[in-house]
Amino acid sequence: MSSAIWSVDDHLEDILAAIRPLDPIELHLLDAQGCVLVEDITVPVALPPFDNSSMDGYAVRVADVRGATEEFPAVLAVVGDVAAGGAGLPTVGPGQAARIMTGAPLPPGAEAVVPVEWTDGGTGGGAATGMLPAQAAPEGASGEVRVNRPADEGAHVRPRGSDVQAGDLALARGTVLGPPQIGLLAAIGRATVRVRPRPRVVVLSTGSELVQPGEALGEGQIYDSNSFALAAAARDAGAIAYRVGAVTDDADTLRATIEDQLIRADLLVTTGGVSVGAYDVVKEALSTVGETTAGVVGDATGETAGDPAGAGGGPGGETAAGGGGVGGVVGGVVDFRTLAMQPGKPQGFGTIGRDHTPLLALPGNPVSSYVSFELFVRPAIRTLMGLTDPHRPSTPAVLKADGPLRSPAGKRQFLRGAYDPASATVTPVGGSGSHLVAALAHADCLIVVPERETSVDPGTEVEVILLG
Ligand SMILES: Nc1nc2c(c(=O)[nH]1)N[C@H]1C(S)=C(S)[C@@H](COP(=O)(O)OP(=O)(O)OC[C@H]3O[C@@H](n4cnc5c(N)ncnc54)[C@H](O)[C@@H]3O)O[C@H]1N2
Ligand code: MOO
Numbered sequence: 001m002s003s004a005i006w007s008v009d010d011h012l013e014d015i016l017a018a019i020r021p022l023d024p025i026e027l028h029l030l031d032a033q034g035c036v037l038v039e040d041i042t043v044p045v046a047l048p049p050f051d052n053s054s055m056d057g058y059a060v061r062v063a064d065v066r067g068a069t070e071e072f073p074a075v076l077a078v079v080g081d082v083a084a085g086g087a088g089l090p091t092v093g094p095g096q097a098a099r100i101m102t103g104a105p106l107p108p109g110a111e112a113v114v115p116v117e118w119t120d121g122g123t124g125g126g127a128a129t130g131m132l133p134a135q136a137a138p139e140g141a142s143g144e145v146r147v148n149r150p151a152d153e154g155a156h157v158r159p160r161g162s163d164v165q166a167g168d169l170a171l172a173r174g175t176v177l178g179p180p181q182i183g184l185l186a187a188i189g190r191a192t193v194r195v196r197p198r199p200r201v202v203v204l205s206t207g208s209e210l211v212q213p214g215e216a217l218g219e220g221q222i223y224d225s226n227s228f229a230l231a232a233a234a235r236d237a238g239a240i241a242y243r244v245g246a247v248t249d250d251a252d253t254l255r256a257t258i259e260d261q262l263i264r265a266d267l268l269v270t271t272g273g274v275s276v277g278a279y280d281v282v283k284e285a286l287s288t289v290g291e292t293t294a295g296v297v298g299d300a301t302g303e304t305a306g307d308p309a310g311a312g313g314g315p316g317g318e319t320a321a322g323g324g325g326v327g328g329v330v331g332g333v334v335d336f337r338t339l340a341m342q343p344g345k346p347q348g349f350g351t352i353g354r355d356h357t358p359l360l361a362l363p364g365n366p367v368s369s370y371v372s373f374e375l376f377v378r379p380a381i382r383t384l385m386g387l388t389d390p391h392r393p394s395t396p397a398v399l400k401a402d403g404p405l406r407s408p409a410g411k412r413q414f415l416r417g418a419y420d421p422a423s424a425t426v427t428p429v430g431g432s433g434s435h436l437v438a439a440l441a442h443a444d445c446l447i448v449v450p451e452r453e454t455s456v457d458p459g460t461e462v463e464v465i466l467l468g
Helices: 008-017 179-187 226-237 251-264 281-285 366-384 437-441
Strands: 025-028 057-060 074-082 096-100 112-115 144-147 169-171 192-196 200-206 240-247 267-271 332-339 346-352 357-362 394-399 412-420 425-428 445-449 461-466
Touching: 008 332, 008 346, 008 366, 057 074, 057 144, 096 144, 169 179, 200 226, 200 251, 226 240, 226 267, 226 366, 240 251, 251 267, 251 281, 267 366, 332 357, 346 366, 357 366, 366 412, 366 437, 394 412, 394 445, 412 461, 425 445
Parallel strands: 074 096, 200 240, 200 267, 267 357, 394 425
Antiparallel strands: 025 192, 057 096, 057 112, 074 144, 332 346, 346 357, 394 461, 412 425, 412 445, 445 461
């Protein structure tokens, strides 16, 4: 274990320094949702690809409807229907019109579209409110139509290329693909794109006291909530989460489970078993996970060849490799640390296995594990995704509370809060206890109390980290 106390910032920096964005792959559009594009996408064909109608109505020649009024309508011969997707367009000659539907190509000869509401709809009566379905009234595509308003050239026509032109940059590399971006890619005919994939995050909880929800609780048992909260948080961060529920406090079992999971993990997260108790199994197990690789930490020198975790990266710089029998992983480095933070004091970080998969060992207390996830795992996931700013947004807010907030000296405290954007105030939700899961479920932000403060009075401006 590192002997020095780590600051929140140093621990985060150490983690992020070890994490590289995942290699890009080609994914189908919907699988690429939320992913970062690694190629510039050029428009292959103009959008719209052809001049088309923005209204259901009649395609006409401008001269034919010039001066048309309800009293003196232009009477035109209907030469056919143009439906969206239709081919074999009728030509609109002088004195003629074609019925046209929204999105249908403007037929040759036509210069504008008059909406059906500006006509009698071919009924010979008053202003139409719509068209009858073609199957019910096939005669609507022939006969006469009375148009009672003029139309300028291009009226109700969406010109070819009015959205984007062939050769335009549709999306630049680095773009995060949300629904509108995926829509644009589909609109220009792309079926797949090159992106950084969603990281596969394995969440593993430890503790012999844990029972899965839905099962009966025995004496001294509690439900495993951390693996659910953290798997959900991993998904929320953009990852594909694999939840591995509750491994018992047995080092061999945990080791075997971790080794099994490495195959599908870009990042491993454990909860529990990182403190100083007699059953703190994560520390014990992580001393021998992975494969023996020459030159990789775990050997007598503690050398970190090929391992980006950089054992000497932070205060203390000492990993437990070869020291104390805990934390030194053959084929990796896992360093167990004490952070100047509340909750979330005990933390482990390193890389394990042949691929040097990053592993974050979070404390077991439910609030501690969630806060630790938000502060350290979420940025790690978002760095793997290639996002340039992997952090949650934060904002100043004025503290609204009945009395002062107390915070331990020298520790950065993260209290749960409810943020009101209208008044830019924040109200604490529940106390500072790291077992208070109900209060956590009613909070939407973390109130940050800096290391130097031991008390914060109501009315003081504090920083809040906005969750969700
Ligand atoms: N003598 C000391 N004791 C403790 C210290 C210390 O410095 N000296 N640190 C305390 C702090 S702070 C924390 S945080 C915890 C961290 O403990 P562990 O990471 O070893 O976690 P566990 O002992 O396994 O569990 C702690 C607590 O959380 C509950 N838990 C664990 N896993 C889950 C889960 N998946 N779902 C729901 N609840 C879970 C567990 O039952 C315990 O109540 O250590 C303090 N002790
Ligand atoms: O630091 Mo522990 O994480 O307070 O509860």
